[in-house]
Amino acid sequence: MALTGVPVREALDSALVALRAAGVDTPRLDAEVLLAHALGIDRTRLVLEADRPVEGAAVHAFREAVRRRAAEREPVAYITGTRGFRHLDLQVDPRVLIPRPETETLVEAALELPHGARVHDLGTGSGAIALALKHERPDLVVSASDACPGAVTVARANARRLGLDVEVHLAHWLDGLGLELDALVCNPPYVADGDRATLAPEITRHEPAAALFAGPDGLDAYRAIAPLAPAWAAFEVGDGQAAAVAGLLAAAGLTRGEVRRDLAGIERVVVAWRS
Numbered sequence: 001m002a003l004t005g006v007p008v009r010e011a012l013d014s015a016l017v018a019l020r021a022a023g024v025d026t027p028r029l030d031a032e033v034l035l036a037h038a039l040g041i042d043r044t045r046l047v048l049e050a051d052r053p054v055e056g057a058a059v060h061a062f063r064e065a066v067r068r069r070a071a072e073r074e075p076v077a078y079i080t081g082t083r084g085f086r087h088l089d090l091q092v093d094p095r096v097l098i099p100r101p102e103t104e105t106l107v108e109a110a111l112e113l114p115h116g117a118r119v120h121d122l123g124t125g126s127g128a129i130a131l132a133l134k135h136e137r138p139d140l141v142v143s144a145s146d147a148c149p150g151a152v153t154v155a156r157a158n159a160r161r162l163g164l165d166v167e168v169h170l171a172h173w174l175d176g177l178g179l180e181l182d183a184l185v186c187n188p189p190y191v192a193d194g195d196r197a198t199l200a201p202e203i204t205r206h207e208p209a210a211a212l213f214a215g216p217d218g219l220d221a222y223r224a225i226a227p228l229a230p231a232w233a234a235f236e237v238g239d240g241q242a243a244a245v246a247g248l249l250a251a252a253g254l255t256r257g258e259v260r261r262d263l264a265g266i267e268r269v270v271v272a273w274r275s
């Protein structure tokens, strides 16, 4: 793209052509987010500034961002380094899964916990679930952990930057943490190993495999964590996994429960508690 001095409108059009040709799903949205990021302005201002020339450092930044998005199919959130989740802007990079909108269903379930409950976010990644919970329910005692040192670094940095009091531990599941908990929330890896080919290149090439894959049927993580559940647990599940996960929780003594659907109508969260 030869961009220097071209107006915002034309810069967007040429990016659109490149992103479409690369097979990107949402080329206009992505072009707008990347140009707004390169210019250091809010995306909504692009319309008002359609005739503004793209100049200086923004030219290289936008060209490089579009190249990464098109040629490498890198997710927009890794290029801009941020992702919105609930009411928070989280910093993300390839050490962590990009938080998904459907995970908000899990947060909504946990928002119903009683005052002062001690809740742990297992496999916290960027810290999305734990930090959103602490932000919206400051009365909860929220902790988090992840087995990936890079994720722990990212989650701790997000907690510090957002001023949220969430302790983030490095651990294989709850091993060695000795926490006294009332509730466990978890969005574990749940993709069956054999489903790798069905995932978009944005996911398989860029997101951490440890955040995605969980054995031949995608249930290995649930088998490991269901027995760790305290009195109440809420787990995000993949499409079609709710019954199996509810069964694992029931076998661990959490015999009462319900399944919550996400905005797409998919059974997305299994909530279970001891009777």
Ligand SMILES: C[S@@+](CC[C@H](N)C(=O)[O-])C[C@H]1O[C@@H](n2cnc3c(N)ncnc32)[C@H](O)[C@@H]1O
Pocket: 096, 097, 098, 099, 100, 103, 122, 123, 124, 125, 126, 127, 128, 129, 145, 146, 147, 148, 151, 171, 172, 173, 187, 188, 189, 190, 210, 211, 212
């Ligand atoms: C699907 S990602 C969820 C990340 C984040 N909670 C979210 O919803 O955006 C699963 C997370 O579990 C972590 N994980 C995988 N195996 C683990 C284990 N044995 N112990 C602790 N965390 C683990 C991964 O590193 C990853 O951050």
